[in-house]
Amino acid sequence: QVQLQESGPGLVKPSETLSLTCNVSGGSITRDYWSWIRQPPGKGLEWIGHISYSGGTNYNPSLKSRVIISLDTSKNQFSLKMSSVTAADTALYYCARGYASTPGYSWGQGTRVTVSS
Protein backbone atom coordinates (compact mmCIF):
# COMPACT_ATOMS: atom_id res chain seq x y z
CA GLN A 1 0.00 0.00 0.00
CA VAL A 2 1.34 3.39 -1.00
CA GLN A 3 2.21 5.67 1.89
CA LEU A 4 3.02 9.37 1.70
CA GLN A 5 4.86 11.56 4.19
CA GLU A 6 5.25 15.33 3.96
CA SER A 7 8.27 17.13 5.36
CA GLY A 8 9.52 20.68 5.47
CA PRO A 9 9.82 23.79 7.65
CA GLY A 10 6.84 24.56 9.82
CA LEU A 11 7.55 28.28 9.83
CA VAL A 12 8.27 30.47 6.82
CA LYS A 13 8.80 34.22 6.76
CA PRO A 14 6.60 36.46 4.61
CA SER A 15 7.93 37.00 1.08
CA GLU A 16 10.14 33.91 1.31
CA THR A 17 9.74 30.56 -0.47
CA LEU A 18 7.90 27.63 1.08
CA SER A 19 9.49 24.27 0.24
CA LEU A 20 7.92 20.92 1.04
CA THR A 21 8.77 17.35 0.08
CA CYS A 22 6.57 14.29 -0.07
CA ASN A 23 8.29 10.95 0.35
CA VAL A 24 6.48 8.03 -1.29
CA SER A 25 6.92 4.48 -0.02
CA GLY A 26 5.29 1.19 -0.97
CA GLY A 27 4.93 2.15 -4.60
CA SER A 28 6.68 3.83 -7.48
CA ILE A 29 6.35 7.50 -8.27
CA THR A 30 6.76 6.64 -11.95
CA ARG A 31 3.03 6.08 -12.29
CA ASP A 32 -0.13 7.99 -11.40
CA TYR A 33 -0.45 11.69 -10.54
CA TRP A 34 0.91 13.40 -7.47
CA SER A 35 -0.93 16.36 -5.93
CA TRP A 36 -0.44 19.06 -3.35
CA ILE A 37 -3.58 20.16 -1.53
CA ARG A 38 -3.83 22.61 1.34
CA GLN A 39 -6.32 23.49 4.05
CA PRO A 40 -6.16 26.83 5.88
CA PRO A 41 -7.10 26.66 9.57
CA GLY A 42 -10.83 26.07 9.93
CA LYS A 43 -11.40 26.20 6.18
CA GLY A 44 -11.89 23.86 3.25
CA LEU A 45 -9.58 22.05 0.86
CA GLU A 46 -7.78 23.85 -1.95
CA TRP A 47 -6.06 22.01 -4.79
CA ILE A 48 -2.64 23.53 -5.47
CA GLY A 49 -1.56 21.42 -8.42
CA HIS A 50 -0.26 18.07 -9.56
CA ILE A 51 2.52 16.43 -11.48
CA SER A 52 2.21 13.31 -13.60
CA TYR A 53 4.53 10.35 -13.59
CA SER A 54 6.05 11.76 -16.77
CA GLY A 55 6.65 15.18 -15.26
CA GLY A 56 3.74 17.12 -16.75
CA THR A 57 2.21 19.69 -14.40
CA ASN A 58 -1.08 21.52 -13.91
CA TYR A 59 -1.65 24.23 -11.34
CA ASN A 60 -4.49 26.10 -9.69
CA PRO A 61 -4.71 29.30 -11.75
CA SER A 62 -4.88 31.42 -8.59
CA LEU A 63 -1.48 30.08 -7.46
CA LYS A 64 0.18 29.26 -10.76
CA SER A 65 2.53 32.24 -10.82
CA ARG A 66 4.05 31.25 -7.47
CA VAL A 67 4.09 27.46 -7.54
CA ILE A 68 6.41 24.78 -8.91
CA ILE A 69 5.87 21.06 -8.38
CA SER A 70 8.69 18.72 -9.31
CA LEU A 71 9.44 15.00 -9.28
CA ASP A 72 12.61 13.24 -8.10
CA THR A 73 12.36 9.66 -9.32
CA SER A 74 15.75 8.72 -7.87
CA LYS A 75 14.43 9.43 -4.37
CA ASN A 76 10.82 8.43 -5.07
CA GLN A 77 9.58 11.80 -3.89
CA PHE A 78 8.01 14.97 -5.20
CA SER A 79 8.21 18.55 -4.04
CA LEU A 80 6.34 21.84 -3.77
CA LYS A 81 7.89 25.28 -3.96
CA MET A 82 5.69 28.32 -3.37
CA SER A 83 7.30 31.73 -3.63
CA SER A 84 6.42 35.12 -2.14
CA VAL A 85 4.33 33.64 0.65
CA THR A 86 2.01 35.68 2.83
CA ALA A 87 -0.06 34.96 5.92
CA ALA A 88 -2.80 33.73 3.58
CA ASP A 89 -0.59 30.75 2.74
CA THR A 90 -0.69 29.51 6.34
CA ALA A 91 -2.30 26.07 6.10
CA LEU A 92 -2.06 22.34 6.56
CA TYR A 93 -0.38 21.05 3.39
CA TYR A 94 -1.17 17.55 2.15
CA CYS A 95 0.46 15.51 -0.55
CA ALA A 96 -1.70 12.92 -2.30
CA ARG A 97 -1.62 10.22 -4.96
CA GLY A 98 -4.32 9.94 -7.57
CA TYR A 99 -5.10 10.33 -11.21
CA ALA A 100 -5.48 13.39 -13.37
CA SER A 101 -9.22 13.33 -12.68
CA THR A 102 -9.18 12.26 -9.02
CA PRO A 103 -6.67 13.80 -6.64
CA GLY A 104 -6.64 11.65 -3.56
CA TYR A 105 -6.67 7.88 -3.52
CA SER A 106 -3.93 8.09 -0.90
CA TRP A 107 -3.00 11.01 1.33
CA GLY A 108 -0.16 11.98 3.61
CA GLN A 109 -0.96 12.99 7.17
CA GLY A 110 -0.35 16.67 6.34
CA THR A 111 2.25 19.16 7.51
CA ARG A 112 1.39 22.47 9.09
CA VAL A 113 3.04 25.57 7.66
CA THR A 114 2.77 28.97 9.32
CA VAL A 115 3.81 32.14 7.53
CA SER A 116 4.97 34.67 10.08
CA SER A 117 7.92 36.92 10.79
Add this chain to the structure above:
Amino acid sequence: QSALTQPASVSGSPGQSITISCTGTSSDIGFYNYVSWFQQQPGEAPKLIIYDAYYRPSGVSFRFSGSKSGNTASLTISGLQAEDEADYYCCSYTTSRILVFGGGTKLTVL
Protein backbone atom coordinates in the same frame (compact mmCIF):
# COMPACT_ATOMS: atom_id res chain seq x y z
CA GLN B 1 -12.11 28.68 -11.76
CA SER B 2 -14.65 29.07 -8.92
CA ALA B 3 -15.10 26.55 -6.17
CA LEU B 4 -17.98 24.12 -6.44
CA THR B 5 -21.02 25.00 -4.31
CA GLN B 6 -21.99 22.81 -1.37
CA PRO B 7 -24.35 23.50 1.54
CA ALA B 8 -22.41 24.56 4.61
CA SER B 9 -24.16 22.05 6.81
CA VAL B 10 -26.64 19.19 6.80
CA SER B 11 -27.98 17.06 9.62
CA GLY B 12 -29.90 13.88 10.15
CA SER B 13 -30.86 11.35 12.77
CA PRO B 14 -29.38 7.87 13.05
CA GLY B 15 -30.91 5.52 10.50
CA GLN B 16 -32.07 8.29 8.20
CA SER B 17 -30.69 9.15 4.77
CA ILE B 18 -29.16 12.48 3.85
CA THR B 19 -28.01 13.96 0.57
CA ILE B 20 -25.29 16.54 0.01
CA SER B 21 -25.36 18.46 -3.25
CA CYS B 22 -22.41 19.84 -5.17
CA THR B 23 -23.12 22.33 -7.93
CA GLY B 24 -20.66 23.28 -10.62
CA THR B 25 -20.81 24.39 -14.23
CA SER B 26 -20.84 22.99 -17.73
CA SER B 27 -17.02 23.18 -17.65
CA ASP B 28 -16.60 20.79 -14.75
CA ILE B 29 -19.38 18.62 -13.29
CA GLY B 30 -21.56 19.12 -16.35
CA PHE B 31 -18.81 18.08 -18.76
CA TYR B 32 -17.23 15.05 -17.12
CA ASN B 33 -18.22 12.27 -14.73
CA TYR B 34 -14.97 12.95 -12.90
CA VAL B 35 -16.51 13.89 -9.58
CA SER B 36 -15.02 12.59 -6.36
CA TRP B 37 -16.16 12.86 -2.77
CA PHE B 38 -14.00 12.94 0.34
CA GLN B 39 -14.82 12.41 4.00
CA GLN B 40 -12.70 14.23 6.55
CA GLN B 41 -12.94 13.33 10.22
CA PRO B 42 -11.65 15.89 12.74
CA GLY B 43 -7.86 15.95 12.87
CA GLU B 44 -7.48 13.46 10.03
CA ALA B 45 -6.56 13.56 6.37
CA PRO B 46 -9.44 13.33 3.88
CA LYS B 47 -10.51 9.90 2.67
CA LEU B 48 -11.82 9.13 -0.82
CA ILE B 49 -15.32 7.68 -0.65
CA ILE B 50 -16.66 8.16 -4.20
CA TYR B 51 -14.83 8.53 -7.50
CA ASP B 52 -15.99 9.06 -11.08
CA ALA B 53 -19.31 10.30 -9.67
CA TYR B 54 -20.74 6.88 -8.87
CA TYR B 55 -18.10 4.40 -7.75
CA ARG B 56 -16.94 3.40 -4.29
CA PRO B 57 -13.32 2.45 -3.63
CA SER B 58 -12.77 -0.93 -2.07
CA GLY B 59 -13.53 -0.89 1.63
CA VAL B 60 -15.97 2.03 1.58
CA SER B 61 -19.39 1.25 3.03
CA PHE B 62 -22.25 0.58 0.59
CA ARG B 63 -24.20 3.19 2.59
CA PHE B 64 -22.34 5.84 0.60
CA SER B 65 -23.56 6.44 -2.95
CA GLY B 66 -22.95 9.09 -5.57
CA SER B 67 -24.96 10.41 -8.46
CA LYS B 68 -24.93 13.21 -11.00
CA SER B 69 -27.43 15.17 -13.03
CA GLY B 70 -26.44 18.04 -15.25
CA ASN B 71 -24.13 20.40 -13.39
CA THR B 72 -24.93 18.94 -9.97
CA ALA B 73 -23.46 15.92 -8.23
CA SER B 74 -24.84 14.40 -5.06
CA LEU B 75 -23.61 12.24 -2.22
CA THR B 76 -26.19 10.18 -0.36
CA ILE B 77 -25.53 8.50 2.95
CA SER B 78 -28.14 5.97 3.95
CA GLY B 79 -28.66 4.40 7.37
CA LEU B 80 -26.90 7.33 9.02
CA GLN B 81 -24.54 6.38 11.83
CA ALA B 82 -22.81 8.48 14.48
CA GLU B 83 -19.45 7.70 12.87
CA ASP B 84 -20.58 9.44 9.68
CA GLU B 85 -20.37 12.81 11.41
CA ALA B 86 -17.59 14.57 9.49
CA ASP B 87 -16.87 17.15 6.82
CA TYR B 88 -17.55 16.15 3.22
CA TYR B 89 -15.94 17.66 0.13
CA CYS B 90 -16.71 17.21 -3.53
CA CYS B 91 -14.09 17.67 -6.23
CA SER B 92 -14.33 17.82 -10.01
CA TYR B 93 -11.97 17.68 -12.95
CA THR B 94 -12.45 20.59 -15.34
CA THR B 95 -12.04 21.33 -19.03
CA SER B 96 -8.98 23.40 -18.04
CA ARG B 97 -7.31 20.18 -16.87
CA ILE B 98 -7.34 21.33 -13.28
CA LEU B 99 -9.21 20.15 -10.21
CA VAL B 100 -11.58 22.19 -8.10
CA PHE B 101 -13.02 21.42 -4.66
CA GLY B 102 -16.32 22.38 -3.12
CA GLY B 103 -16.37 24.48 0.00
CA GLY B 104 -17.24 21.51 2.19
CA THR B 105 -20.31 20.38 4.11
CA LYS B 106 -20.41 19.64 7.80
CA LEU B 107 -22.62 16.66 8.57
CA THR B 108 -24.11 16.50 12.04
CA VAL B 109 -25.73 13.29 13.26
CA LEU B 110 -28.40 14.31 15.73
